[in-house]
Amino acid sequence: xxxxxxxxxxxxxxxxxxxxxxxxxxxxxxASRSGRPIALRRxxxxxxxxxxxxxxxxxxxxxxxxxxxxDPTVHVVVELIGGTTTAKKVVLDALAAGKHVVTANKALLxxxxxxxxxxxxxxxxxxxxxxxxxxxxxxxxxLGESLAANQVTAIQGILNGTSNFILTAxxxxxxxxxxxxxxxxxxxxxxxxPTLDVDGSDAAHxxxxxxxxxxxxxxxxHEIQRQGIDxxxxxxxxxxxxxxxxxxxxxxxWTSGEGGRRKAEGGKDETDSAFRLxxxxxxxxxxxVAPVLLRHTDLLAQVRGAYNAILVHGDIVGETLYQGPGxxxxxxxxxxxxxxxxxxxxxxxxxxxxxxxxSTANKGFAIEPAERVRSRFYLRLLVADKPGxxxxxxxxxxxxxxxxxxxxQHEAAESGGSPVPLVxxxxxxxxxxxxxxxxxxxxxxxxxxxxxxxxxGD
Amino acid sequence: xxxxxxxxxxxxxxxxxxxxxxxxxxxxxxASRSGRPIALRRxxxxxxxxxxxxxxxxxxxxxxxxxxxxDPTVHVVVELIGGTTTAKKVVLDALAAGKHVVTANKALLxxxxxxxxxxxxxxxxxxxxxxxxxxxxxxxxxLGESLAANQVTAIQGILNGTSNFILTAxxxxxxxxxxxxxxxxxxxxxxxxPTLDVDGSDAAHxxxxxxxxxxxxxxxxHEIQRQGIDxxxxxxxxxxxxxxxxxxxxxxxWTSGEGGRRKAEGGKDETDSAFRLxxxxxxxxxxxVAPVLLRHTDLLAQVRGAYNAILVHGDIVGETLYQGPGxxxxxxxxxxxxxxxxxxxxxxxxxxxxxxxxSTANKGFAIEPAERVRSRFYLRLLVADKPGxxxxxxxxxxxxxxxxxxxxQHEAAESGGSPVPLVxxxxxxxxxxxxxxxxxxxxxxxxxxxxxxxxxGD
Numbered sequence: 001x002x003x004x005x006x007x008x009x010x011x012x013x014x015x016x017x018x019x020x021x022x023x024x025x026x027x028x029x030x031a032s033r034s035g036r037p038i039a040l041r042r043x044x045x046x047x048x049x050x051x052x053x054x055x056x057x058x059x060x061x062x063x064x065x066x067x068x069x070x071d072p073t074v075h076v077v078v079e080l081i082g083g084t085t086t087a088k089k090v091v092l093d094a095l096a097a098g099k100h101v102v103t104a105n106k107a108l109l110x111x112x113x114x115x116x117x118x119x120x121x122x123x124x125x126x127x128x129x130x131x132x133x134x135x136x137x138x139x140x141x142x143l144g145e146s147l148a149a150n151q152v153t154a155i156q157g158i159l160n161g162t163s164n165f166i167l168t169a170x171x172x173x174x175x176x177x178x179x180x181x182x183x184x185x186x187x188x189x190x191x192x193x194p195t196l197d198v199d200g201s202d203a204a205h206x207x208x209x210x211x212x213x214x215x216x217x218x219x220x221x222h223e224i225q226r227q228g229i230d231x232x233x234x235x236x237x238x239x240x241x242x243x244x245x246x247x248x249x250x251x252x253x254w255t256s257g258e259g260g261r262r263k264a265e266g267g268k269d270e271t272d273s274a275f276r277l278x279x280x281x282x283x284x285x286x287x288x289v290a291p292v293l294l295r296h297t298d299l300l301a302q303v304r305g306a307y308n309a310i311l312v313h314g315d316i317v318g319e320t321l322y323q324g325p326g327x328x329x330x331x332x333x334x335x336x337x338x339x340x341x342x343x344x345x346x347x348x349x350x351x352x353x354x355x356x357x358x359s360t361a362n363k364g365f366a367i368e369p370a371e372r373v374r375s376r377f378y379l380r381l382l383v384a385d386k387p388g389x390x391x392x393x394x395x396x397x398x399x400x401x402x403x404x405x406x407x408x409q410h411e412a413a414e415s416g417g418s419p420v421p422l423v424x425x426x427x428x429x430x431x432x433x434x435x436x437x438x439x440x441x442x443x444x445x446x447x448x449x450x451x452x453x454x455x456x457g458d
Numbered sequence: 459x460x461x462x463x464x465x466x467x468x469x470x471x472x473x474x475x476x477x478x479x480x481x482x483x484x485x486x487x488x489a490s491r492s493g494r495p496i497a498l499r500r501x502x503x504x505x506x507x508x509x510x511x512x513x514x515x516x517x518x519x520x521x522x523x524x525x526x527x528x529d530p531t532v533h534v535v536v537e538l539i540g541g542t543t544t545a546k547k548v549v550l551d552a553l554a555a556g557k558h559v560v561t562a563n564k565a566l567l568x569x570x571x572x573x574x575x576x577x578x579x580x581x582x583x584x585x586x587x588x589x590x591x592x593x594x595x596x597x598x599x600x601l602g603e604s605l606a607a608n609q610v611t612a613i614q615g616i617l618n619g620t621s622n623f624i625l626t627a628x629x630x631x632x633x634x635x636x637x638x639x640x641x642x643x644x645x646x647x648x649x650x651x652p653t654l655d656v657d658g659s660d661a662a663h664x665x666x667x668x669x670x671x672x673x674x675x676x677x678x679x680h681e682i683q684r685q686g687i688d689x690x691x692x693x694x695x696x697x698x699x700x701x702x703x704x705x706x707x708x709x710x711x712w713t714s715g716e717g718g719r720r721k722a723e724g725g726k727d728e729t730d731s732a733f734r735l736x737x738x739x740x741x742x743x744x745x746x747v748a749p750v751l752l753r754h755t756d757l758l759a760q761v762r763g764a765y766n767a768i769l770v771h772g773d774i775v776g777e778t779l780y781q782g783p784g785x786x787x788x789x790x791x792x793x794x795x796x797x798x799x800x801x802x803x804x805x806x807x808x809x810x811x812x813x814x815x816x817s818t819a820n821k822g823f824a825i826e827p828a829e830r831v832r833s834r835f836y837l838r839l840l841v842a843d844k845p846g847x848x849x850x851x852x853x854x855x856x857x858x859x860x861x862x863x864x865x866x867q868h869e870a871a872e873s874g875g876s877p878v879p880l881v882x883x884x885x886x887x888x889x890x891x892x893x894x895x896x897x898x899x900x901x902x903x904x905x906x907x908x909x910x911x912x913x914x915g916d
Contacts, residue, residue: 018774022607022774026607029609030607033606033812033813034812035811035812130604136775136776136778137778138599138600138603138604138605138778141596141599141603141604142596145596145599145796145799145800145805146588146596146599146793146796147596147792147796148491148795148796148799148800149480149484149488149791149792149793149795149796149798149799150792151487297760297762299760299781302755302757302760304755309779314792316476316480316788316789316791316792316795317594317782317783317788317789317792317793318594318782318783318788318789319782319783320594320595320596320780320781320782320783321767321779321780321781321782322778322779322780322781323757323778323779323780323781324775324776324777324778324779325775325776325777325778330774330775330776331774331775331776333607333774334605334607334608334772334774334775335604335607335775336607337606337607337774338603338604338605338606338607340607341603341606341607342603342606345808345809345812346808347603347805347808347809350803350804350805350808351803351805353493354491354492354493354803355491
């Protein structure tokens with residue numbers, strides 16, 4: 001049996017406490033899975049009094065980062081403090097001290113991935129981060145290892161459990177956004193300041209990490225186009241439902257693989273594109289986070305509450321789906337410990353060396369604005385209830401060669417001259433041309449408020 | 459860069475052809491993911507004339523197993539001929555010759571896993587088999603690596619695409635079993651002799667493989683209790699639907715972890731059991747393949763057509779789901795090539811050594827008959843339309859302390875004395891006690907045909 005692998009935990013909140021519990025309670029299990037003992041050597045926190053009642057032996061606990069990092073019996077430093085300042089220093093110091101790093105910090109990776117990974121390569125150590133995206137869902141291993149034969153051509157992910165919880169409550173229980181948010185906060189699914197969750201920022205960070213693995217692109221989170229659910233009108237959830245669709249906040253990556261089209265002609269049977277497309281057909285990827293209309297029967301439409309799920313399209317395998325709890329003590333700790341076991345077994349080091357993530361090795365993908373993606377669109381207008389409006393709107397769409405799939409306009413019940421909703425669903429169109437049409441539509445005198453629009457999942 | 463990894467393909471049908479295509483067409487991709495070139499060196503088939511029009515260079519093709527296996531430029535032998543006779547010899551010869559093995563052969567693993575893995579350990583080579591269960595769904599890596607921090611406490615899998623295609627057609631289009639089977643055969647989802655698919659044998663083979671990884675048990679497929687869909691009556695699909703349930707053929711493993719109960723008290727929120735249960739609470743596992751009633755909103759109930767999906771419950775992570783195409787050229791070849799890349803990177807060798815699969819290392823799980831599992835049950839009787847029948851049946855259930863959740867008996871439309879269906883859904887009961895009650899019910903004079911029953915997913 002190999003030598004004991006020593007672990008230092010930096011940060012011991014919800015997730016860190018879970019990791020400590022597993023390391024302390026399941027020593028036999030971890031040793032048998034790793035082929036060697038794994039021992040918790042150090043736990044570093046800001047305030048040691050908070051761990052007074054924990055099962056962690058007192059002598060392991062301190063407030064001293066450097067002592068933990070430089071402890072010669074520590075081989076792996078687990079960074080769970082979050083943020084991008086102290087956390088970055090901890091990771092760089094640990095690598096410089098010759099320690100492997102496990103982190104759940106998506107913001108740090110999205111922000112400083114290149115710097116951290118170069119430091120790791122220089123130190124000949126590895127950085128593991130399964131817990132950084134989608135908690136208990138093993139999407140990092142899926143993209144990096146299980147699907148390694150494929151070029152990923154599309155990713156659609158429900159990566160923010162808070163937003164999905166709120167959308168589920170709005171759709172299934174008819175709540176307004178504000179009421180659903182309040183319930184999410186009460187149940188601990190949303191923080192007091194939910195901004196980063198509901199405006200799409202958190203999902204954009206996670207998408208940036210996935211895009212690095214799948215496409216080799218270093219997308220800065222602020223460069224990823226995003227729209228959250230914080231401005232979503234319950235009316236659009238109702239109209240979507242009437243049309244047979246569910247609205248989900250998706251983090252998406254679309255490539256030129258299928259002409260940038262959301263679905264290949266003919267729907268689902270689009271596997272074997274690896275055997276059809278020349279490799280050179282894949283040269284750009286568009287990334288965005290936005291509410292998207294999914295058919296009620298779509299796999300991702302079924303994902304309810306705080307769950308996360310990621311649909312990955314590979315050019316050889318076709319569509320695969322990964323689903324599970326997106327956050328929380330158990331799920332996130334499970335992924336952190338899986339990384340520790342991978343280091344203990346020696347897999348992680350091999351993967352790290354082979355994958356060359358956040359390196360200068362250009363994998364040939366350019367990041368394109370989402371304008372290039374071909375999609376169907378849901379367009380909801382508030383229009384004056386008088387003749388000619390529909391004719392004007394549809395003429396503008398026709399001028400951009402956008403044809404219409406369906407129209408919903410309900411009989412105005414005593415509108416008394418106030419604007420009425422008009423919903424139009426289009427056939428496939430290039431996002432750029434659709435937006436051109438949108439500008440002209442918003443300029444119509446009969447259109448009372450800026451048009452609301454979403455992509456459709458098919 | 460490391461030396462070229464040489465591959466011999468033994469068998470070149472649908473899947474083998476897909477593997478050859480990937481190795482030949484995507485050399486750059488595979489080299490960049492592996493950190494070394496991967497080269498197809500040999501293709502062995504029974505009849506070389508069948509590959510006359512393929513893109514495989516003529517000089518690689520032969521009918522000579524031994525020459526391929528002993529070729530010093532070959533490092534990995536990919537066994538894709540199926541069956542358990544020649545295939546077994548090929549695998550053992552390859553290991554003896556110092557070659558790593560990749561196989562998609564679930565029957566061979568379930569049948570001779572111990573012998574093959576001991577031979578591999580002796581030869582210090584590895585056997586990889588991601589493609590053996592659920593085609594393109596990376597369930598082997600999920601169980602063995604991603605969830606390594608967990609003790610798996612339950613598995614529920616849709617592992618046979620043929621059965622799921624037929625069930626979907628019966629449920630959604632009201633087809634009889636015979637008509638749905640004929641359509642599956644026409645579309646290539648079912649073979650001319652569909653027995654192994656529809657009677658649960660294929661799913662039992664796959665479950666045996668998963669149970670080895672998750673519980674360390676060497677279940678012989680013929681020891682796994684199984685019931686297929688071949689005897690399913692469309693009437694039960696309709697009754698299930700009326701009650702809010704979908705019938706799916708599931709391969710299931712239940713442990714003593716939650717008292718053998720299908721769902722923990724209170725439904726879904728059963729994570730963190732790792733922090734509650736003593737490790738010793740897990741000591742038995744029950745395996746079976748059977749049609750199960752799942753709520754329409756359950757994740758597995760949504761899996762349609764020929765797709766496969768596996769729900770894994772881990773004591774730390776909670777529930778995670780893996781879904782994708784269960785068979786076919788692209789998906790299966792994708793998993794085979796992922797294994798080849800894992801060997802090229804050096805991960806597979808580490809995993810193989812650490813996992814000690816099919817070894818004598820006892821992991822502490824005994825296989826129990828499914829009688830120990832606690833479940834709710836759907837019970838459908840054909841009974842005489844006269845007074846006292848319901849009283850007799852419910853009295854028998856009460857005597858076994860089985861309480862009733864709901865009853866459906868429709869008004870008999872001119873039954874003219876012929877038996878009418880009576881459907882009873884029970885609360886949780888131990889399978890053994892339920893079966894005791896069943897015997898007594900079948901003995902009632904008013905019960906016209908042997909009772910039909912299924913477990914409920916919750």
